[in-house]
Amino acid sequence: MTAAEAGPPGPRPAARYASLAVTAALAAVAGLAFHRVFGYGPVIPVAAVAATVPTLLGGLLSGPRRSGRPRGPLWLALLLTIVAWAATSALTVLRPAPAGGTLPQTLRDGVLNGWKEILTTLLPAPAEPRLLVPVGVLVWLAASGSAELALRTSRRALPCVPALAVWTVALLLGVDGPGTNVPLAAVTVVLIAVLVLVRSGGPGAGPAWRPLALGVPCAAALGALSYLVAPVVPVSADPYDPREQVQAPPPQRRDGVSPLDRVGGWLLRPDQVLFTVESGRTEIERLAVLDAFDGVTWSNTARFVPTGGRVPEGPVRERAHTTTQRITVRELPGVWVPAPDRPRRVDGLPVVADPAAGTLAAARPLAPGQAYTVTSIVPEWTADDLADARLADDAEARAALHLPWGPGATEAPVQLAEFRKFARAATQGAATPVQKASMLAEYLKRYAKYDVTAPPGHGYRQIDHFLAESRRGTPEHFAAAYALLARSAGLPCRLVVGFAGGKRAGDAVQVRAGDVMVWPEVKFEGLGWVRFDPLPDNARRSGGNDAVAAGETAEKLEQAQKNAASREQGAGQEMTEKKRRARPAVRDEPTPWWVFASIAVAALVLAYVLAVLLAPALRTRRRRTGEPAARIAGAWRQALDHLADVGLGTARTLTAHEVARFGASSVGEHARGELVPLADLVDRSRFAAAPPDAAAADRAWRHTDAVGRLVAAKAGRLRRLRRRLHPRSLTGR
Structure with a gap:
């Protein structure tokens, strides 16, 4: 060696x-x-x-x-x-x-x-x-x-x-x-x-x-x-999430029968117990969100994903309360899982969840006796929140404005023009979006009567018949009519099927088929989807003296909507204009990805330059310490690094004196006087019987430092800098 x-x-x-x-x-x-x-x-x-x-x-x-x-x-x-x-x-x-x-x-x-x-x-x-x-x-x-x-x-x-x-x-x-x-x-x-x-x-x-x-x-x-x-x-940015690059499962129909199609049958069997709820607070139970309409049928376009029980939170609200319920299935058909808005945790039942709407579905059809615990964060709104709210303008809201012509239609149905006229008459004089939405709900409450025997259906023809002729309908008709009229008036709207109230039975509330509800929701900027109730006040949801109310949250929301709608139009318009002038004209745009990429590249380049410049200094410091034999070996490696600046490639096949002759021929005769004594010290350190002393190590480093000065004068600054920036500088020889 x-x-x-x-x-x-x-x-x-x-x-x-x-x-x-x-x-x-x-x-x-x-x-x-x-x-x-x-x-x-x-x-x-x-x-x-x-x-x-x-x-x-x-x-x-x-x-x-x-x-x-x-x-x-x-x-x-x-x-x-x-x-x-x-x-x-x-x-x-x-x-x-x-x-x-x-x-x-x-x-x-x-x-x-x-x-x-x-x-x-x-x-x-x-x-x-x-x-x-x-x-x-x-x-x-x-x-x-x-x-x-x-x-x-x-x-x-x-x-x-x-x-x-x-x-x-x-x-x-x-x-x-x-x-x-x-x-x-x-x-x-x-x-x-x-x-x-x-x-x-x-x-x-x-x-x-x-x-x-x-x-x-x-x-x-x-x-x-x-x-x-x-x-x-x-940390100035959100961490990279690979889930954004993985396509979620495509929308699929979770149940062969839409919950909206079951409403008419449930109302004809009002005492059928669908599930029971054990909770200290009564809430409205959501079953399914229907956000797509093709002219005939409302359907769900949720992209359900598996979950271990957690459901992502919706829009963060300052005013909200947490509720935990123990729900036991009785005769509820299908796969839709009832829960208050908005569920955050489900235990006891394997479910898939829609991250956008927060709705839940079971992997298999529900069976009597199944029980689960759901924890929800229910949002609350005040009249001030609603009065100053603006309509949402994101992709989800724009999709909730779509009024299709219908399957196979080549021209717009005549009902669309009638719906627009009806919506203008119902919301005439509204100064704010919330006033328009509230006035439309109040108008429908007075316009038609509640009748559980009305023929089911929620397409263009059925809703036109409900508005123009019969004026009698179930929650299906009132909610579907509101959604079509709201979209005609420029309000992004969807339907939700759920349950409100129930019958008290001991510590639990029995939610019966007659407690079914269908309500529309309108999306507002910063508030998310807000529920509106177009049903008449005398609509029968649960009969008997043992019936429970729909819930404190629902009552507060209805009162806030009435307060917002009853404000004077002029004051509302003036307040809206002031708010608009106070808001900045330009929204803050997210920082483009290339800015972070450029910063990352610059940081990597800077880190590399610092590393290749600091590594030789740290390596030299390490070589100067230790036992005398290790210091002499370090001095020799340092000399080899110097000679690499004048063309020395590998030194594995050369003896120490052959390296010294190369240095003399490449640098000059002055280098011979330093390299030859250094080579002698290296050979004696490795092969002599007695170990070297500290004085020999000091002489070795004096020779190495002299070789470094001679090589620097011979090679020039540009060549030495180019070699320092090479990745080899990180490891040395």
């Missing part, structure tokens, strides 16, 4: 084995970062097993002998770890056996499709085996890779890289999940520091406990500092 090949000593065999415990802990902590996806309960056993087994297997197969040579080839370790992973997964993640498929099918489906199902599931995701398989795979690969790197390489921090890769995946998949990863990140910082300390010792480096005794307290302090500082680190 030549002097040019001298390198830093690797960690002791004992340190390599000790670092396995640290790498296993790093992999396990990285696996626990998936708690924002599944919660800690399902993740802890998967992460523990997937981090421990491959680490033990790697230690048995790849551990060094006393001679330092590995026990087995890498391909054998990889083959055995694949077999061990399949067997361990079958006994842990997939036990008990999954329904609907064999173990190999579930493993294959989890590896290939589990990540996509996680991205299309509302967090926390259900702890199903096929979804937990990707977590086990990633943690297993990280633990196995870290163990192999710890046993087969001498790099101190390199074994932590696989665990950091798992961290990256966990952060991306859990960006929208509950909880925080700050404590786990602090623990990871401590473990990386401990890993470097454990692997820092080499032959002749002194007792192994010395760096640990000094470094572990510093590592713990660093982790504590990371934990305390992380919550207050300023």
Whole structure:
């Protein structure tokens, strides 16, 4: 071996084995970062097993002998770890056996499709085996890779890289999940520091406990500092969410019969108990949101996604209250799951949720006796909120203004013109959007009568007949007429089917078929969808003295709407104009993506320039310290770095004196006087019986510094700067 090949000593065999415990802990902590996806309960056993087994297997197969040579080839370790992973997964993640498929099918489906199902599931995701398989795979690969790197390489921090890769995946998949990863990140910082300390010792480096005794307290302090500082680190943008790049499932009809088509039949059997509600507060129960109309039928266009029970929150309202209900299904058909607006958590029943509207649907048709608990945050509005509200103008609101011609129609139906005339007459004199919406509801209340025997139907022809001739209808007719008239008047409107009131039976309220409601909702900017009630005041919802009211929230909303509608039109118009003048003319636009991309590129370039400029200085400082032999070897490596500026390529095949002759021919005879004594010192340091002393190391560095000055004068600044910016400057020779 030549002097040019001298390198830093690797960690002791004992340190390599000790670092396995640290790498296993790093992999396990990285696996626990998936708690924002599944919660800690399902993740802890998967992460523990997937981090421990491959680490033990790697230690048995790849551990060094006393001679330092590995026990087995890498391909054998990889083959055995694949077999061990399949067997361990079958006994842990997939036990008990999954329904609907064999173990190999579930493993294959989890590896290939589990990540996509996680991205299309509302967090926390259900702890199903096929979804937990990707977590086990990633943690297993990280633990196995870290163990192999710890046993087969001498790099101190390199074994932590696989665990950091798992961290990256966990952060991306859990960006929208509950909880925080700050404590786990602090623990990871401590473990990386401990890993470097454990692997820092080499032959002749002194007792192994010395760096640990000094470094572990510093590592713990660093982790504590990371934990305390992380919550207050300023972040100027929302984190990247890969779910925005994954297409949600397409809209699909969840039930063969629309809830709106069931309204007429329910009203003819008013005493049929559909479900019971146990709660300290009575609320209106929403069943289904119908936002699309084709001229004949109202339907739902929700993109339902699986969920472990969480439902994303809607528009944040300052005034809202939280309610929790225990609902038991009795004779409610279909898959639609009743809940107050807006549900945030469902337990006890597997459901899919529409993130936009907050509606819920069961995976299978509901059965009598099924029970679940739902927690909702119900928004509230005041007359002041409604009086100053403007109509929404987003994509959802624009879609809620559409009045189609009808299936197969080639021209607009004549009813549309009649609806526009009716809407203008009903809202004449309205000064604000809320006044227009409230006046339309009040007009319909006085215009028609409530009649449960009216023929069902909500298409153009049926609503035209209801408005022009019969003037009698069910909630289906009143709500559908309001929606068509509202859209004709420029109000974005949709329909909701639900239930209000019920019959008290002990601690529960029995919600019966006669309590069914259909109401329209109009979307306002900053308020979201606001419910309006066009039904006459004498409309029968529940009969008997034991009937309960629709709820305090519904009564407050109706009163606020009446107050907003009764304000003088002139005052309302004046207030609206003042508000408009007070608002800025131009809305704040979101910062374009290319601005963040440019900042990121500039930051990376700056970080790279700083790294390539600082790395040589830090490397030189490290080479000047240590035992005299290590300092002489460092001086020689520093001289080789200098000579690279004048064309020295690889020095692995050259002796020290051959390198000195190259330097003399490339730099000049003055360099010979410095390189030859330096080469003699290097050879004596490596091959002499007695170790060198500190004076020899000082002479070696004086020669190296002189060579550096001579090379700088010979090579020129431009050539040296170009070489400093090369990636090789990060690692040296």
